[in-house]
Amino acid sequence: MSAPDRGAASLPNNINRSRVRFRAGRAADRLITYGLYALLSLIVLLPLAWVLLGSFKNPSEIFAYPTSFWPREFTWTNYGDVIRRTALPTYLFNTFIVTGFTLVLSLGFATVAAYGFSRWDFRFKDTILVLLLVLQLIPSTVNIVPYCMMMNWLHLLNTHAALIIIYTASHIPFAIWIMKGFFDTLPRSLDEAAVIDGCSMFRVFWSIILPLSLPGLSAAGFLIFLAAWGEFLIPLVLANSREVAVMSVGLFSFFGTDTTQYHYAFAASVMSTAPVIIAYLAQEYLVSGLASGAEK
The missing domain is CATH 1.10.3720.10 (MetI-like)
Known part of the structure; x- marks a missing residue:
């Protein structure tokens, strides 16, 4: 095969490799972007979740050590007491x-x-x-x-x-x-x-x-x-x-x-x-x- 024929045959392979690299780069960009979104969402939602779940805890459980993120026993008493x-x-x-x-x-x-x-x-x-x-x-x-x-x-x-x-x-x-x-x-x-x-x-x-x-x-x-x-x-x-x-x-x-x-x-x-x-x-x-x- 002559040199021009070999160059023409390798052209599709180069295009395919470029497409693979382009898709891999886009996938990496999406992964980084979604990771940052998830991190920012966690930073914003974690304090809100802590307040929401803390409203269902007994006062003793709030100050218990080691502290727990999820209430051991859900109670609505805090809402009734804060209103009354x-x-x-x-x-x-x-x-x-x-x-x-x-x-x-x-x-x-x-x-x-x-x-x-x-x-x-x-x-x-x-x-x-x-x-x-x-x-x-x-x-x-x-x-x-x-x-x-x-x-x-x-x-x-x-x-x-x-x-x-x-x-x-x-x-x-x-x-x-x-x-x-x-x-x-x-x-x-x-x-x-x-x-x-x-x-x-x-x-x-x-x-x-x-x-x-x-x-x-x-x-x-x-x-x-x-x-x-x-x-x-x-x-x-x-x-x-x-x-x-x-x-x-x-x-x-x-x-x-x-x-x-x-x-x-x-x-x-x-x-x-x-x-x-x-x-x-x-x-x-x-x-x-x-x-x-x-x-x-």
Whole structure:
């Protein structure tokens, strides 16, 4: 066989070897990627599993040595005791009140403002949007002292209203950006057709644009709910009395300087996390249902 014939015959073998090496490299990359995912998942889920399983342990078992990850005997006593013997129901009620009003007010103001930013052009529009975005970069710790002075001047310290006002003002800029992005995806021909049919601008917004933006409302609402539910520093400073304290401050009260009620803290932590998980599942169900309806 001549030299060119041998080169042509070896070409398929080289291609096959290259394919094998390429597939082996991709398999190694996938193995490393999935390994990192598994490691990160373990780092995140292990503390959550420890809290969840710890809520079913007796106090003596929590401090037993050697400690056990899995409870030797499951008990629901911690949940009943933390509801009856502590102020947990009050903390949950206060959190629902503050979070609910914050969610409604933030979405109400933000959607109207976002619709205006999306549909009309006016002077300093881009500047205002950038300023709203810059406001989100300011950490809440910087505003603690001004918040405290303002609420003291308004005689709103240790009230639900103080938290609702601050949370609403803090979340409106973020919600405006989210809702404006969703409104921008809707063609303006919808507004024009509705106006030609005799609809007012409010009717166009309420009956046409807003129902089509339910996925955006769901996403913005969940993020606002998550931020308001888990806020700790502001309510710790402005509303730390037992009558108006929210769940994050209530959980902090279980950890004392001398003793810590870990069995109560574990059970209360699980009960505090449950509404967030339910809200996430509801938001995912709503978005998936709207997406499937849109495809049909």
